[in-house]
Amino acid sequence: MAENFEKHSDISAADLARLNQEAQAEATPSTAKIIWNEFKADKPAMAALFIIVGFIAFVMIGALFINTPKMMETNIMDYFDKPFTTDFWLGADSGGRSVAKQLIVGSRNSIGIAIGLTVISSTVGICWGLISGYFGGYIDWGMQRVYDFTMMLPMLMMIIVLVTIIPHYNAVSLTLIFSLFYWEGTSRLIRSRTLAETQKDYVAASKTSGTSNWKIIFQGIMPNISSLIIIDTTLSFAENIGVETGLSYLGFGLPTQTPSLGTMIANANDPTNITLYWWTWLPAALEIIVLCLSISYIGQVLRRAADASQRQGAAD
């Protein structure tokens, strides 16, 4: 057999090196490249991207310089101080605590939880969907019944119950509790795409080439649904910021001594705060609006990048 192949070899090492370079130049643009081109073609989305990245970096770093327990101490002398002063850029709340500092630490907490929740729930959802869709049959059936079961649970009530019965919960345990319930949407979406993808002959070809199932799932199929994964993850991130905020607002999120966007918006529960002391809740509300709008802008760009027919970016 070797001699059979020998008849056909006439390529030198130099040729190979040249080919390598040519190929690199000609190769189809990677997903990252396509997305970047799409951002360049859409100025508002580019601005949204910078706002998001800049803001997250700012609060993550800024929060390191703030001593949270000290900040949260009540200071009766500064009771509802007005904003735009040198001590209190955004004023102070009923405890005389700086709104600006709380906003930074609160954003860090809320965004941190949203990121943690997105990472955990998307990873679980993606794996669940891929495995369920790829193997099919009884595995799929079993996994879908688990999915149906968790869908049936009244999510909000379960979270409130868990938060109440767990004695010393903090940001980490809260993230884990949320994660129990937020993988489902992703898993359904990924499963339906995986079902379609698994029918394609390249999967059959990988099987007859002796590749293991796990390798086929994660190295063969997953890259082909990467655009879907990116879009879904971005949109869940926007949604997840709302999850923690909403619960904290209702009083079932983070403990009151831990500032978060939700606890700050909860200041608006008091009618006098709404009109008279607007600086206690308005900045947090505005921030959430800007964040969610920006992320949904970014989501739209990603969606366009995934669908070749809608692209606006230069195709080079």
Added chain:
Amino acid sequence: MSLIEIKDLKVHYPIRSGFWNRITDSVKAVDGITFNIEAGETYGLVGESGSGKSTTGKSVVGLEKVTSGSILYNGKDITKRDNRRKLDYNRDVQMIFQDSLSSLNPRKRIEDIIAEPLRNFEHLSKDDEKLRVLQLLNIVGLDADALYKYPHQFSGGQRQRIGVARAVATNPKLIIADEPVSALDLSVQAQVLNFMKKIQREFGISYLFISHDLGVVRHMCNNIAIMNRGRLVEIGTREDIYNHPLHIYTKRLLAAIPETNVNQRVAHRASRLAVEKIYEEQQDKYYDENGMAYPLVQVSPTHSVALPETIAKQLASQEGEVQA
């Protein structure tokens, strides 16, 4: 001993429904077929769309879960996953797929696509592997700069050659070619078929050549099986099938081959209509009360047809075949 012996192979797809997902019915994609493939030959499997050809082919490479029956390779039943693994079965039996575009992973470079079976079965060094991939590209007539391209950068014909290169990579003994050229235009068809023949000569490969087109099969196959609704209706040599077809279904497929000679178009059309008429009128003679084909009976050492014994004999003598 034959290379592959297929015995009473059945593949039924369950139709499930209800909350408990119980099997309520089944699609009989392949319903009891038996034939052998000899080493070095090209065996043709022909039938119209939906007759179960791809399902048969996929069962032979081990992609399909078989309902019953056996497929023997080296005396082992390879419908069992354990036996396939022990034999490194897919090193010896590979497949070329019907749809060349969907059979190549769009996110992988040609190099990785062709090297995939090599990486799993041969464990070559990096340089040897690259060299082998280049040799394979050369065999199927593609330039070395294909190496780093992606599947969508090629034409249909070129993609099918890449599929062929991947299938021959481990130097297999049998390749299932599932309508390898049906998606290509005529000139490219001839090209691809020709180098498939060339590879067969060089490497001594057997093909199970699946097609719906008896015109293409004529140029490729020594032995042919005709498949209809999951069953075989006629088996024979090329001579048997093309010159002495017995089953009406075979005659119909033959009549469907386009006539290229302009002068005979009218005659061809008339004979096709005649066959169609017989097919309409004599359904119950050629098929049993459920509309399924009868079991095969032998009318000569090489030729079998799915008809009741008496009718088969009668038709065979009309056709002037010598009874064995």
